[in-house]
Each structure stands twice: as structure tokens, then as C-alpha cells.
């Protein structure tokens with residue numbers, strides 16, 4: 410496989426940070442019908458970071474996530490994951506890359522006719538050839554890892570609370586022991602306590618598993634408490650990416666309203682006190 414494990418690359422986002430880039434996207438243009446949602450977008454994701462992607466409603470955050478994982482076609486641009494150019498890679502190389510990431514969709518997107526354990530085993534069945542008993546053990550391990558009780562294994566999604574669905578979906582995202590997880594609004598729909606617990610879980614998994622996290626979020630608490638870097642999407646591109654301080658200093662009106670508005674000041678004050 411034409412894989413470069415350790416890439417040191419300059420960054421196009423103006424953050425000035427150089428390091429181990431595991432996703433490098435350049436010139437992404439994605440659209441539907443006549444209009445482009447993303448146009449010439451560049452973004453880098455560094456190994457081991459939690460990157461929070463923010464932006465106004467409908468700016469294309471989920472579209473960006475889906476494009477990076479290959480669920481939406483690009484009109485232009487290139488994506489390199491783990492040093493592999495997705496467009497020129499063989500099918501075998503693409504599948505090897507696919508095994509290295511997991512995804513938690515908005516609302517969890519669990520299969521309603523499958524139990525939690527069976528949901529977690531869907532990616533295992535697709536990518537691994539393991540006996541059922543071993544897949545059962547692995548699924549139980551993932552269930553414990555995300556803080557669900559063992560009896561959740563045989564429950565159906567309709568029997569779970571919103572927080573349990575998110576955890577089960579995270580367990581499925583972790584099924585193949587990925588290096589990278591994509592999370593689409595992981596705390597949306599959770600109450601503040603559930604959201605804070607979910608943030609703690611993501612942070613703990615990042616530390617213990619060495620995960621890299623690409624997280625689309627509207628949740629200011631998550632941004633302030635667990636994100637190492639933030640990328641703000643607007644005008645079909647990344648307006649700014651960097652640490653919170655860098656992003657907050659950007660004069661873009663949406664960024665100013667979002668990070669310096671009343672709600673943001675409350676969150677910042679609360680977090681600085683804790």
C-alpha cells in the first residue's frame with residue numbers, strides 16, 4: 410500500500426501548525442443541482458486531536474463530513490487519508506483506509522431491526538471474518554467501553570434512551586478499533602448532564618485509545634471543554650482554523666456573534682471557573 414505513515418506538511422488554514430496530518434483535503438467542491446455547498450475548501454486533521462467543526466445552520470458541516478468519508482461525490486478537489494490519495498488508491502487500499510475510521514451519524518442512525526450488539530457487529534461483518542463468538546466478545550467489550558451496561562447488548566434501539574442511542578452508535582463507530590472517528594453533532598438532543606458525560610467519554614477515549622476526532626458540533630460546551638482546535642465553516646470554505654483563541658479573534662460576523670454572544674460568554678465563564 411502506498412501509505413505514508415508520518416507526514417509533515419504545511420497547513421493551508423493559516424494556523425501555522427505543522428504536524429502529523431492524517432486527513433488532508435484540498436480544493437473540495439461539493440454541490441447539489443445548480444449550487445455548490447462547498448467551494449474550494451481546504452482542511453487538515455492532525456493525529457490525536459479533537460477538531461470541532463462549527464458554522465451556521467446549512468453551511469455544509471455534515472456535507473463536509475460526508476464528503477471526507479466518501480458518502481458524497483466531489484465536483485473537484487482531493488482527499489488524502491492516512492497518506493492514501495482516495496481517488497488513485499486501489500479498491501483494496503480504500504477498504505484498508507475505511508477500516509481505520511468510524512462514524513457516528515446525527516441521531517445515531519442505528520438499524521432499528523437489530524439489537525445493539527448486532528448493530529456493533531455490522532462493520533465487523535463487512536470488514537472482518539471472525540467467528541460469531543469472537544464478534545460477541547468484541548461487541549461486549551465496545552459496549553463496556555462506551556459506558557453502557559452489559560444488558561444493553563440485546564436491546565433494540567427503540568428500547569434505549571437518547572443518551573444510550575448515542576453511546577451505542579459510538580460503540581458501533583469503534584467496532585473496528587479505528588484511529589479516527591467522525592462525529593456528527595454527538596451531543597445534540599442530550600440534556601446538559603448527558604452532553605457533558607458524552608464529552609467526557611469522547612475525551613477519555615481520545616486519551617486511552619489515541620483516537621483522532623472530527624466532530625461537527627453546535628455545542629459550545631464541547632468546543633470549550635474538549636476541542637483542541639476549531640474549524641469554522643462559512644462562505645463555502647473554512648473561514649479560520651486553529652485554537653479557540655485564534656478562531657475567536659477572527660473578525661467574521663458569524664464567528665463574533667457565535668463566540669462572543671451572550672451564550673458563549675456564559676459557557677466560557679462557567680468553564681474557567683470549573
Ligand SMILES: Nc1ncnc2c1ncn2[C@@H]1O[C@H](COP(=O)(O)OP(=O)(O)OP(=O)(O)O)[C@@H](O)[C@H]1O
Nearest residue numbers: 441446464465466467468469470471472473625627
Ligand atoms: N443530499 C442532498 N441533496 C440536496 N441538498 C442537500 C443534500 N444534503 C445537504 N444538502 C443541502 O446542503 C446544505 C448544507 O447541509 P448540511 O446538512 O451540511 O448543513 P449543516 O451545516 O450540517 O447544517 P445544520 O447545522 O443545520 O445541521 C443545506 O442547504 C442542505 O439542504
